[in-house]
């Protein structure tokens with residue numbers, strides 16, 4: 001089975017319900033490494049070489065975080081700025097991430113109804129995906145449809161359990177597809 005890297009970022013992990021539940025669902029998966037950015041880098045001083053090394057070993061890369069201001073939390077954005085560097089991830093002949101799959105697994109406070117015309121956020125959540133999606137695509141990665149748990153402030157235990165089960169099902173499918181793609185490469 002191909003290897004997966006989960007990049008997890010929650011600024012207050014002790015208060016996290018949804019992201020933590022998704023993290024706990026992914027943690028026991030086979031061939032899966034986890035890196036919790038706020039634990040590794042509380043001072044935002046990212047070890048770029050260590051992050052790039054971890055990425056180079058993975059074929060499926062998961063960005064797991066709550067939605068903050070229609071994007072990822074600050075340390076994950078800083079991670080993107082630092083780790084997906086010119087001359088490594090993009091630019092010239094650089095293509096360290098080419099062909100790897102990228103999957104954004106997110107928890108959003110807003111419900112699906114809020115992410116709609118007339119709702120608090122006015123637009124479908126898909127409208128806010130573009131910057132993360134194109135970051136991955138610019139690095140030559142294969143973009144997978146994001147996995148979003150909506151209504152993160154008021155998820156019941158049953159809704160959380162359903163989200164976890166759905167995540168594991170999709171995860172297994174993505175791992176399998178990623179492996180087939182790798183095997184098909186010359």
Ligand SMILES: Cc1cc2nc3c(=O)[nH]c(=O)nc-3n(C[C@H](O)[C@H](O)[C@H](O)COP(=O)(O)O)c2cc1C
Pocket residue numbers: 010015016017018019020066067068069070071107108109110111152153
């Ligand atoms: C600084 C900050 C910004 C946020 N921005 C958004 C946002 O843009 N859209 C949204 O739906 N929820 C937003 N939220 C709500 C979080 O996404 C929500 O609390 C989180 O997904 C719940 O997951 P957790 O239990 O893992 O913390 C924001 C929360 C914080 C603290």
